[in-house]
Amino acid sequence: MSQVTASFVLGGRTEMRISKASRGMVLKAARLLSYRSKVTGRGARAKPTRTIGLLSDAITSTPFAGEMIRGALDATRAHGDLLIITETCGDRATESAMIHGLLGCQVEAVIYATMYTRYVVPPQELLGHRVVLLNCLAPGYGAPSVVPDEIVAGRLAGQALVAAGHRDGIWAIGGHRAIADAVEGVFAGNERMRGLQEVLRASGASLEGVIECEWSTEDGYREVRGLLARGRRPRALVCSNDRLSFGAYQALAEADLCIPADVSVVSFDDQDIASRLRPALTTLALPHYELGGLSVQLALANGDLTPAVHRVPMLLRERASVGMPGSLHVPPRTPR
Numbered sequence: 001m002s003q004v005t006a007s008f009v010l011g012g013r014t015e016m017r018i019s020k021a022s023r024g025m026v027l028k029a030a031r032l033l034s035y036r037s038k039v040t041g042r043g044a045r046a047k048p049t050r051t052i053g054l055l056s057d058a059i060t061s062t063p064f065a066g067e068m069i070r071g072a073l074d075a076t077r078a079h080g081d082l083l084i085i086t087e088t089c090g091d092r093a094t095e096s097a098m099i100h101g102l103l104g105c106q107v108e109a110v111i112y113a114t115m116y117t118r119y120v121v122p123p124q125e126l127l128g129h130r131v132v133l134l135n136c137l138a139p140g141y142g143a144p145s146v147v148p149d150e151i152v153a154g155r156l157a158g159q160a161l162v163a164a165g166h167r168d169g170i171w172a173i174g175g176h177r178a179i180a181d182a183v184e185g186v187f188a189g190n191e192r193m194r195g196l197q198e199v200l201r202a203s204g205a206s207l208e209g210v211i212e213c214e215w216s217t218e219d220g221y222r223e224v225r226g227l228l229a230r231g232r233r234p235r236a237l238v239c240s241n242d243r244l245s246f247g248a249y250q251a252l253a254e255a256d257l258c259i260p261a262d263v264s265v266v267s268f269d270d271q272d273i274a275s276r277l278r279p280a281l282t283t284l285a286l287p288h289y290e291l292g293g294l295s296v297q298l299a300l301a302n303g304d305l306t307p308a309v310h311r312v313p314m315l316l317r318e319r320a321s322v323g324m325p326g327s328l329h330v331p332p333r334t335p336r
Helices: 003-010 020-033 067-078 092-104 150-163 187-202 217-229 242-254 288-300
Strands: 051-056 082-087 109-119 131-137 145-148 170-174 207-212 236-239 264-269 282-285 309-312 315-317
Touching: 020 092, 051 067, 051 092, 051 288, 067 082, 067 131, 067 288, 082 092, 092 109, 109 187, 109 288, 131 288, 145 150, 145 288, 150 187, 150 236, 150 264, 150 282, 150 315, 170 187, 170 217, 170 242, 187 207, 217 242, 236 242, 242 264, 288 309
Parallel strands: 051 082, 051 109, 109 131, 145 309, 170 207, 170 236, 236 264, 264 282
Antiparallel strands: 131 145, 282 315
16 A cells, blocks of 8 residues: 555545555554644644654563653654654554554654564565664664664673673573574574673683573573572573573572672663662663664654664663672582
């Protein structure tokens, strides 16, 4: 369906023959988007209001990634412009209808966003239009991408341990899949592991082991408990996200191991509970707010959009879970 078709339907024009199905699709999208025709003429502002469309899979329904929406809204308001936010829940038909609706609203650009950082194939309906990819990448696609700088985050995690004196007994929980620069696999895990290993090698340190698992609290608890049950005593744990760290805390406490006196823990994401744990968790903060703001800045910039990858820094939240390596003469209690 073309932008012209959407324009004719929304404008109430009848001189163009449009099928009932196409007309229904446009009107459905318009209702979902609360579409209103742009005001022009004598009452129009000297500077016309620009409209940006933000199309996501499931960002608005998750409070964690919702900061991207707030960052995008604040950046749009700062320019005196409008942001239309839509969500598809991963449904392809809904996505197509939403895109046609946004283009019918004559948006300046579409920000195509995902809840977690991953590789995507943007929908064909966006070809030829001004697009910014938010929290996702599409190699070879002619649009800029805005993503967290996960490689530097991995380096910062490694530097935090090295600065505290850790050189051995370091275990990575969660790990990665495939290789660091491959399209396959978990993007964040690959990038974080790549940065971590770079720093450890450069400092003469190394990982004693990498445990591959899902990134849930239950997995963190199970894997660290299993590690201790096998008689492996870590001096430091690098957890791929905070949920894994929460589980690791539980397993270490059951084995009468103290953080950080016995085991240091460093993580990624900086969820709300990270600062409330005892001891508070050292972690790398995902820059969701900054990601949303930068995507709008790019969408509203003059000129063509250069298909570059913009990496936004992740800040290290230094708290109490990282300390000097603990002594190894006190064996951990075997978990029950």
